[in-house]
Amino acid sequence: MSATTFNISERAMLAALNVRLWGAKTEDQEAARETEQRRGAKQGTYKTTKILVDPKKCPEYAALCAVRSAARQDYLRMTLAWIPGERIMPSTTYFDLNAKIQEHKAKWVAALDTFKRVYPALKAQAKIDQNGAYNESDWPDVDDLDRKCSIRIRIAPLAAPDDFRVQLGAEQEALIRKEHEQDLYSNIASSILDLVARLRDTISESLERIGSYETDQQGKTVKTFRDSAVSNIRETVAIVRKLNFTGDTAIETVCAAIERSLLSHSAQELRDNYVARGEAVAQGQEVLKALGVMEDLFGQQEEG
Secondary structure: OHHHHHOOOHHHEEEEEEEEEEOOOOEEEEHHHHHHHHHHOOOOOOOEEEEEEOOOOHHHHHHHHHHHHHHHHHHHOOOEEEOOEEEEEEEOOOOOOOHHHHHHHHHHHHHHHHHHHHHHHHHHHHHHHHHHHHOHHHHOOOHHHHHEEEEEEEEEOOOOOOOOOOOOOOOOOOOHHHHHHHHHHHHHHHHHHHHHHHHHHHHHHHHHHHOOOOOOOOOOOOEEOHHHHHHHHHHHHHHHHHHHHOOOHHHHHHHHHHHHHOOOOOHHHHOOOHHHHHHHHHHHHHHHHHHHHHHHHHHHHHOO
């Protein structure tokens, strides 16, 4: 793998998902001090959190939490590890990710509107439940919830190592470019490790499920596995290929090996044919060994 063999800035871009959700809880310093005084504890020993809205008791707030979780899951699934705060994705997947985020945004707006409608009633109930602990300043104005609750995806170009235009002197500029290129190699290795880990985790889980299939002496199924044991592998291979923005041949080779071994039979065929099932498990173990070798290799490159 060499970042100089292709222009990575033309193949990939950076993405950062930002989801802001009012926390619906606050630190109650007065309650903490009262506890410390009552127990004779040193100041700063206790920290008291006041729950303003409990997601378990408020389905409207829980709906916002669910949208946030789903958006993050899709963001992580459709991008790869890069640096803290930013992830990388092939330029070819931009429209897929953007479409997903727009879906989540629509659900977010609807969920937020619903939450805002019940918000005054939640405050009124909090006055009763919290009694003397109620503090009006804990609760933002309903119109401020739009600012405190938002979801957006930020897309940025990926700078190439030679795209450095500040004049610092030839020697210093060369050093900065070299360090940038080393970081680039390391980050690319991290991204490929992300792909390898996805394949490894999915295959390991599926092999465990397929290998545990069991029948009794009369041929009656004692322990089975769902079709997802196979479909999960197929879906992971598809997304890994799509995210392989470097065109790494080792990733493509292992994906092809997975298709020949674990995806050459349907889930029902594996349940019905113990020979095919045994071969699939054995071949899957060989794939896991190959993935282990890849992890070691790219792990060394990631460390630089």
